[in-house]
Amino acid sequence: MRRIVILALSLVLSAAVAVAQGRAGDFPSQPLRLIIGFPPGSAADITARLVGAVMSDRLGQQVVVESRPGAGSSIAAEFVARAPADGYTLYIGTSSNVTNTAINPNLRFNFVKDLAPVTPLTILPLILAVHPSLGVSSVEELIAVARSKPGELTYASVGPGTTPHLATELFSVRAKIKLVHVPYQGSPPAVTDLLAARVSMMLGVASTIMPHVEAGRLKALASSSAKRSHAAPNVPTMAEAGLPDFEAGVWFGLMVPAGTPRPVIEKLSAAANAALASDDVVAKLRAQTFEPMGGSPEEFARFIARETVKWSAAAEAAGLKN
Incomplete structure (x- = not known):
């Protein structure tokens, strides 16, 4: 009897995996929403539109950019965190989500646990x-x-x-x-x-x-960069101006609700990295002072972890922790 139960459970699990893989194989079968937490014309919007356009071509479905500004991008982040984990609702995560979490630990969502990293996109x-x-x-x-x-x-x-x-x-x-x-x-x-x-x-x-x-x-x-920016080569760094070890950048990365199937995340990551490998996209980004990033979900997760440690310490030093 025990063997029958184990066999039945194995069959159920195998069927579930097969269904998930089948769905991931068909993904995407409809347009995707790319949510940003800042208004049109902002740095998040520029990143979303340049990368999203190439992702649309790669995925065969339109990536529609949608702005939900407010609360330092927390409104948009919470909206995506509560969305179905099916890969059709994407989010432009930002360094501001990390800093906001550092000073407001009682947000209604957990940036690290409720959202899954896909690919780091740009930094300014x-x-x-x-x-x-x-x-x-x-x-x-x-x-x-x-x-x-x-x-x-x-x-x-x-x-x-x-x-x-x-x-x-x-x-x-x-x-x-x-x-x-x-x-x-x-x-x-x-x-x-x-x-x-x-x-x-x-x-x-x-x-x-x-x-x-x-x-x-x-x-x-x-x-605020560690070395002079190619976008502003005549502007000294903070260190050169007399404040050593002062480094900060605004970054943007692609994220999805936690629990999104791994094959879907990998498909989205491949499309985003393809966009960042495009000479045309890189040229357009750098013309607007962005530096392309790129990388795997695991690399993005490690990057977020380092940023979290840095800005939590900064918030404490500045007396901003709530």
Whole structure:
């Protein structure tokens, strides 16, 4: 009798695996939704559209980009985390999800457990920019002005808990200055107010900051990358500007709800990596200051783990943990 039960269970499990594999083999049989947590025109949107276009060709189904901004991309992340784990609802995960988790451990979803990594896509350096009316031309001068006016200078971010928010708070701790945080829902409105001098400064992604720097509307003081960015070769790094070991970047990666079948994840990863291997996509990304990444689900998982350790420590140092 026991042998019969074991045989029956084995047959059931084999049938389940066969069904899952069959479904994965037919995947995708309908359009896919690619959810981003920032508004149209943002860095997440640019990454999604450039990579998604090639993925559409590779998968034979349209990848439709959908924006659900707010709460530092947590609204979009939670939406995808609660979606069916069938591979048809994708998410552009971002460093801001990691930093948001670092300061808000009581979110209604678990970024690491509820979402599965597929492929790291792109990364951008952050550029510390100020409005010319502030009258500073270096990080040293900015720190001097901030120290002379504690609590008077303001800085924009793309939302509470995002990488620019946490990175600027870390900057203020390291520089021993007090700044006032003004959060926005994404880069476009934040940069708009910086251009209008409604805020004093911003650590923003190079793709949205540098065009205004080159036009003379903003001043770039430093880059957050470990070495000078190809997008801003004349802008010194934070280390060169006097803050050693200061490194931060905004990255974007493809994710799906946890529990998505492994064959589906591998198919999505192959399509995303094919996009990042395209000379046309790489050229378009670099023209907008992105650096392509690429890699396996396992490599992306290890990358997220390292980022989690780094930003949790930064949040604690800045006194931002809730």
